[in-house]
Amino acid sequence: MGLRRIFKASFWAEVLDHLRIKPCTILYPFEKREVPPDYRGKLKWYPDRCVGCGICVRVCPGHAIELEGRGKELRAFIWDAGSCAYCGQCVESCPRNAIELTPEYEVVAMSREELVFRWEKTPSSAEATAKT
Amino acid sequence: MSAPTTMEVPVGPQHPALKEPIRLTLYIDGEYVVRVKPRIGYVHRAIEKAFEQRNYIQNLYLAERVCGICSHSHIFCYSQCLDRLLEKPAPPRGEYIRLIVAELERIHSHLLWLGVAFHEIGFDTLWYYVWRDREVVMDLLELVSGNRVNYAMSTVGGARRDIDNLKADKIRKGMNVLEERTKYYLDVCIKDIVSGTSVRRRTEGVAILKTRDAIELGAVGPTARASNVKRDIRADDKYSAYAECWERSGVDVIVWETCDLWARVAVRVLEVIQSIQLIRDALDHMPSGPYRHPLPPVLRIPENEAISMVEAPRGELIHHIRSDGTDRPYRHKVRSPTLGNILPVCKMLEGVYIADVPIAFAGIDPCISCTDRVLHLIDVGRREPRDLGVFNIFELRHWARKRCGGSR
């Protein structure tokens, strides 16, 4: 009847309805939020694909990438998660697709130094590429 | 009775309710604000100087971070400006993707503002509801661009990622949900007897900006449209994909006559529905083909000058670049929409209850950062101005009433 319709349409009923609806909050540390596959998260470097050309170092707007040595003498790839803007420009500009942004979004640390990741170019993989 | 003196009341740069680092010096007369003098610059990051230190590609991501909420508008305007400098327009599919992400961002920005407006007037339930529904569009943006805030979807010569059919269907589903929810909020605000009137009672007739003032003071975006000024860059300039989408989807510039805070609420809610129609139209008529031109490793732009304007959620945004043949811009001028609304908001605040200053100021959806509420009262009434110490804006109203013998 009329009153029921007016009452139903009014905000009072909407609020009561919400008592049976499951809350929309995700209880973060216990429930994880799933993220689309092409999410721009933590950076991943493929040592064997990288030829040490250094384009990524020049292109990066936040100056977050450094290479120890260039070309053949490449020893390590240093990535500072603190100053990285996760824009993905390095992924785009890398000629060998040696860099990728993974969907992992929990890049946390207690201090800025811990945010700097250093990945060695292990000799074994270097010989592997050298041999083939 | 002595003539009521006008008191200079600076509302300082940090403010628990206002979200913008602007300091408004209110000249109050008893109960009401008589004149307002703005002072900005508290978060000026010399972005224009920084633009000149980086090359065009790196500037893409700096332009995106000029503003947190309307980041796509800035990168869209900047890449469109670069396309005009190179005189090489982006492929149609790229333009359509830029349009879709721009409209998604407008929905997210307007819903964010709607939630904050409800919080300002103390209606937290609607704030939670509006921000819960905003998650739908945030998830879509994350799905499309890989990030919730800085989408980096537009670049020189088109878009950086494609929107395939799978994502298009998800967007359509999301749009249906959003349309239904937004229409519900409008109904609650208009028709609902108890809660609706409580919202309208706090917004109707507050902070009036007449049409003539809006034009003379250069109001932009929803603030202007809420004062009956039919100004919308998407309709006027018909830039990028709006040339086709605007007529085909049959939308028109949303204008409201009452020129007050309620008009700004209504305009923004109706614009969300308008954006939904635009997105649906763009998705249905998405041209095939490439969505971007290949990016040269080092981008050098010959000597040229270009202006590019975009309708950001808060108003018109302009990027003006002059290039000199190198890979760095010679001069890059950015005018964010909120700067255009500073003078109108000062005009708007005249004659407003002091208690309504925070809500009236939030009406233009300022996008700078936070302002302060504790005031520094300088009593200009006496012969030598005496510093009366720190007072609260309401304390002023009470104190002023005593001095002027009853509120007017």
Add this chain to the structure above:
Amino acid sequence: MSELQRMPPEEVVERLRVALPEGALEEARIKEPIYALVRVRRDAWRKALETAKELGFFHVTTISGIDTGDGIEVAYHLRRDVTMEGKSYGGATHLRLSTKVPYDDAKLPTATDLYPSAGLYEREVQDLLGVRFEGHPEPERLVLPEIWPEGMHPLLKRHSLEEVLETIRKVEEELAKRKRAGGAP
């Protein structure tokens, strides 16, 4: 114009050329869709602004100052999109009206009487590039802090980024010293 009609940029340039004294128009370019870029001589500047207002350019989007090495070019971005009653012309025309001012006497008459909304933008150019606007109702600093050294305009090419950062550091120390001394903000 009873019937509201968009004015193409070419017509705007023609109207300006007719209204201004001979040779005042130093440069006039039309950029595709709706942009007219016009540079006028300094003496005809005030007249150019008035003509633009008559043509219906009520809205000042922004003012960009450009340090062009031999002087400072001040460009007003004007738009003709709405009548005074708020009715739309159905399309907008964008006029970038600019003039060049030498470094030594960087002065220009203010346009706030014609365009009230230009007030803020003029103060910004005044802060960052040092062009003085005579007759401006509130010529105070808009963007820079009150105790920013005079004459130091960050956007000028002669100040390198390091110099600007150095000034910012100096200003911060000054503010900190004042705060410790308990002075007014």
Add this chain to the structure above:
Amino acid sequence: MWWEPVVAVAIFPGVLTAILLAFFYQWFDRRVAARMQNRYGPIYVGKWGLLQPIADFVKLMTKQDITPKGAVRPVFTAVPIIYFALVLYLFFYIPITGITGLVSFQGDLLLFFAVTTFEVLFTTLGGWSSRSPYSQVGGIRGALQLLGYETPLELALLLPAVLTGSFRIADIVEYQVARGVPLAGPLLIAFILAFIGLQAEMERLPFDVPEAETEIVAGWLTEYSGKKLALLRLAADIKFVVSAGLIVALFLGGPYPLVCELPPMSPWLETIVLTAIFLAKLTAVIFVFTWLKVVMARFRIDQVLHVCWTFLVPLAVLQLVLVYGYLTLAPFLGW
């Protein structure tokens, strides 16, 4: 036995129950409001977050207790203690385990109004004494709001006394039990007015103008911290339970099941059954208070006065006319 009254005052229907009920219903209010706003509310501390209010209280007790430099120290420290005492004192009047509360005398309803108005005086005093701009304005707003809601609230709460002819809460409960009809039926308008008035008296949402956090930080509570704030928070919760208890007593027939006659049983069992019924009704009333809080936007201070004087007072007077009409006609029509 000598320890009977001591236990009664200290533990059962006395201080300890008041505090425990306050904690429980703070949790209940926060959970229900949260679920209405589609979120969880307190969840981690204890089972379903039940211990959250206690955790907050203990945390506040351990926090540093700062008194602002300019504050009027004696008044500033006295206000929380007296405010807490006043609120707790009222709790003894609520009938929980029987017809009467711990204390009951002719005219205790009037004392109720005197003490509630007195509490608002202390909120203003607390706000004034902390000398901070926010709290002073909060205090003033509190007093201003009192002018608005007090008349309709007191009229609404006095009507049961007018109908039953006595100012004693026990008599009113007894009147309802005797007739087996809750006064909420005949005095529906007064029932609704009581809800609105008490919501304003407790400064809860549509009327939380004195501590509107978006405008003046935390109103008169801004400068309180540590133990003082803990005491004030607990006092606010007890006031919440007391107000709800008052509505249950005056309009819903106190702890008695008006529907059926109470079967004779041993006194122990009877107190338990009565308390259970009282708590059930209390939960229902508190649910309505939470519902009220979630549904509307906050009023501006001038709107509070406007709403009270143009809507609530005429309604209260209308109800008064109805009651007197009933009283004068009753003997003729033999009701």
